[in-house]
Amino acid sequence: MTARIIDGKAVAAGLRQRIAARVAGLGYRPGLRVVRVGDDPASGVYVRNKDKAAKEVGFDSATIALPAETTEAELLAVVAQLNADPAVDGILVQLPLPPQIRAEVVISAVAPEKDADGFHPLNAGRLASGQAGLVPCTPKGVMHLLAASGAVLPGARAVVLGRSNIVGRPMAQLLLAADCTVTIVHSRTRDLPAECRRAEILVAAVGRAEMVRGDWIAEGATVIDVGINRLADGRLVGDVAYAEAAARAEAISPVPGGVGPMTIACLLENTLDAAIARRAPRGG
Ligand SMILES: Nc1nc(=O)c2c([nH]1)NC[C@@H]1CN(c3ccc(C(=O)N[C@@H](CCC(=O)O)C(=O)O)cc3)C=[N+]21
Numbered sequence: 001m002t003a004r005i006i007d008g009k010a011v012a013a014g015l016r017q018r019i020a021a022r023v024a025g026l027g028y029r030p031g032l033r034v035v036r037v038g039d040d041p042a043s044g045v046y047v048r049n050k051d052k053a054a055k056e057v058g059f060d061s062a063t064i065a066l067p068a069e070t071t072e073a074e075l076l077a078v079v080a081q082l083n084a085d086p087a088v089d090g091i092l093v094q095l096p097l098p099p100q101i102r103a104e105v106v107i108s109a110v111a112p113e114k115d116a117d118g119f120h121p122l123n124a125g126r127l128a129s130g131q132a133g134l135v136p137c138t139p140k141g142v143m144h145l146l147a148a149s150g151a152v153l154p155g156a157r158a159v160v161l162g163r164s165n166i167v168g169r170p171m172a173q174l175l176l177a178a179d180c181t182v183t184i185v186h187s188r189t190r191d192l193p194a195e196c197r198r199a200e201i202l203v204a205a206v207g208r209a210e211m212v213r214g215d216w217i218a219e220g221a222t223v224i225d226v227g228i229n230r231l232a233d234g235r236l237v238g239d240v241a242y243a244e245a246a247a248r249a250e251a252i253s254p255v256p257g258g259v260g261p262m263t264i265a266c267l268l269e270n271t272l273d274a275a276i277a278r279r280a281p282r283g284g
């Protein structure tokens with residue numbers, strides 16, 4: 001038997017369509033600004049796809065490209081300008097940043113109500129304490145994929161492989177909020193394969209090409225592959241050895257065409273939610 005494919009391209013297209021319909025009823029164009037410093041190749045595809053998707057749903061979208069030598073103070077000045085601009089609803093500063101810039105300082109400088117990435121410590125704290133806020137796009141996209149796949153979350157044993165602030169930690173918070181029994185495993189975990197084999201839902205987010213082998217997967221599991229790894233031969237692969245895993249899983253998301261397109265759709269969703277919250281505050 002081979003696993004059902006969880007088609008992120010299709011789920012993302014549906015989400016973008018619903019976003020476009022909501023935007024059409026607003027009477028203004030939500031504003032999204034992506035700030036890019038230097039020329040990290042991993043960010044290039046993403047910035048292009050995002051700008052195209054944002055324009056297609058009716059956003060006012062632009063990328064601000066700064067030179068690699070930009071200082072932290074210069075970047076903070078750009079962020080302050082975007083924070084103050086009433087036409088801007090969502091701000092995303094592309095990571096990674098060059099070594100002279102401290103990412104955590106820049107992330108904390110983005111106005112929390114415009115934090116389309118959901119990386120600001122205030123939004124991370126809200127998520128961890130069960131309050132409404134802007135949620136990181138990739139884990140949010142994974143939750144949409146799990147819903148689309150029909151996975152039953154309450155009581156399910158979910159294992160998150162990876163503990164980054166961008167994916168692993170917020171992913172675990174969202175699964176916990178959905179009443180899963182959540183385990184986070186990482187590079188120092190003893191017997192990773194055995195821990196992963198306990199998962200009914202496995203989310204792999206370590207950034208290591210095809211690290212998760214077929215025998216790490218429980219028969220009948222749902223597997224979501226967050227990894228986007230470019231191999232020397234140019235191939236794009238996930239953190240999961242796809243063919244091996246698909247032989248044991250009940251459902252699996254591929255790379256490409258899985259979580260990647262969902263991340264972009266959720267960036268649009270966050271920006272739209274931010275626009276509505278900021279421009280029409282409750283009681284105002
Ligand atoms: N502040 C910030 N927020 C981010 O969310 C962020 C970032 N910085 N820096 C770079 C990474 C990378 N990232 C991707 C998102 C979608 C695809 C994507 O759409 N991938 C497609 C196609 C990829 C391809 O064909 O190369 C897919 O997986 O099917 C890829 C990469 C977001 N990132």
Ligand SMILES: [Mg+2]
Nearest residue numbers: 097098099101
């Ligand atoms: Mg840095």
